[in-house]
Amino acid sequence: SAGLYLVATPIGTARDITLRALDILASCDMIAAEDTRTARKLMEIHGIPLGDRRIIAFHDHSSDAAVARLVNAIRDGASLACVSEAGTPLIADPGFELARAVRAAGLPVTAAPGPSAVVTALSVGDLPTDRFAFCGFLPAAPAARLAELVDLRDLPFTLVFYESPKRIHDFLAAARDALGSDRQASVCRELTKKFEEVSTGRLSDLVDAFDGRNVKGEIVVLIGRAGAVAVVEADIEVALRQAMQTMRV
Ligand code: SAM
Numbered sequence: 001s002a003g004l005y006l007v008a009t010p011i012g013t014a015r016d017i018t019l020r021a022l023d024i025l026a027s028c029d030m031i032a033a034e035d036t037r038t039a040r041k042l043m044e045i046h047g048i049p050l051g052d053r054r055i056i057a058f059h060d061h062s063s064d065a066a067v068a069r070l071v072n073a074i075r076d077g078a079s080l081a082c083v084s085e086a087g088t089p090l091i092a093d094p095g096f097e098l099a100r101a102v103r104a105a106g107l108p109v110t111a112a113p114g115p116s117a118v119v120t121a122l123s124v125g126d127l128p129t130d131r132f133a134f135c136g137f138l139p140a141a142p143a144a145r146l147a148e149l150v151d152l153r154d155l156p157f158t159l160v161f162y163e164s165p166k167r168i169h170d171f172l173a174a175a176r177d178a179l180g181s182d183r184q185a186s187v188c189r190e191l192t193k194k195f196e197e198v199s200t201g202r203l204s205d206l207v208d209a210f211d212g213r214n215v216k217g218e219i220v221v222l223i224g225r226a227g228a229v230a231v232v233e234a235d236i237e238v239a240l241r242q243a244m245q246t247m248r249v
Contacts, residue, residue: 002074004102005081006095008088008114009038011218012192014045021112022046028081030073032058034094035085042083058082060094067101074107088116092136092162117191118160121220125186126200128225132158140167142174143243149178150240159223165189165215172210175223176203177239184224190217 005024010016025031026048033039036055043050058066074080082089082098089095099109122129133155138145152159163171168187175185181204189197195217199209203223 001108002077002079003108003110004070004074004099005079005110005112006089006099007081007083007112008116009042009083009086010192011087011115011117011120012190012196014042016115016192017042017046018112018114021114022048024079024081024112025083027079029053029078030056030070030080032056032070032080032082032098033085034059034083034089038085039083058094058098060097062094062098067098070098071101071105071107074102075105086115086117088114091116091118091134115192117162117188117218117220120191121160121186121188121222122158124191124198125188125220125222126198127158127184127186127222129158131156131225132160132222134160137162137164138171142170143240145171146174146178146240146243149175153179154226156225156227158225161221161223163219163221165217165219168215168219168221169207169210169213171221172203172207174243175221176207179203179223179226186222188220188222189215191220193217 005028007021007024009021025043031039031053033055036057039055040050070080082095084093084095087093090099103109118134122132135152138148138161181202183203184200185203185206186198186200187206187210199206
């Protein structure tokens with residue numbers, strides 16, 4: 001029936017899709033996708049004919065007019081499935097503005113839950129899962145990244161980050177500077193894929209392990225909660241000052 005369906009899709013293994021997700025993709029009137037090619041391929045793999053339906057490209061930077069068009073289509077009775085490139089829409093992915101606009105128009109928003117890299121990493125990352133904070137992607141700029149890590153330092157939760165493979169070493173070094181060498185962490189790479197790899201250890205050991213490595217694939221970093229190890233305030237201040245200086249150059 002009419003409404004927005006936020007459909008989770010696999011993060012690496014095509015068969016990690018739910019039966020309900022397939023039902024929705026097969027029966028909906030319209031599909032909005034972050035990456036139309038990935039969406040088309042996923043439907044092909046699962047034998048779902050597109051018929052005369054079109055896959056509409058939809059991004060975080062889609063205009064208000066584009067959002068309004070989709071809301072109007074739902075108001076006119078359409079069922080719209082929204083998929084991101086991988087995993088759960090809205091989680092470091094587009095969909096939030098659209099979901100909010102649909103709800104504000106008094107129309108139904110339904111989740112078809114499924115894979116997400118956050119939860120998958122927590123499942124295999126060997127760090128406490130009772131309380132965690134999802135921090136998404138931190139800024140790439142060294143000073144801003146370090147400042148955010150310092151802000152997160154005392155949270156009593158396992159911290160979850162998304163990071164690109166080319167920045168993983170710098171990220172781990174910044175985390176060590178901000179949070180201390182002895183914090184436990186896990187680098188979860190290529191989850192659910194052929195070359196899945198989970199590396200767990202102290203931050204300083206992981207910095208060494210990833211030094212000079214040409215890292216490929218997708219990565220979630222988990223960092224253990226504050227509390228076990230005291231961090232020396234002065235070290236952080238020195239590191240922050242150094243990063244600020246680098247920024248100014
Ligand atoms: N919506 C997705 C979700 O629910 O997890 C996340 C989308 S975000 C744009 C992409 C990031 O998620 C990647 O850069 C990586 O940090 C993480 N990610 C996605 N798939 C992954 C995988 N198979 N293994 C490790 N990390 C993954």
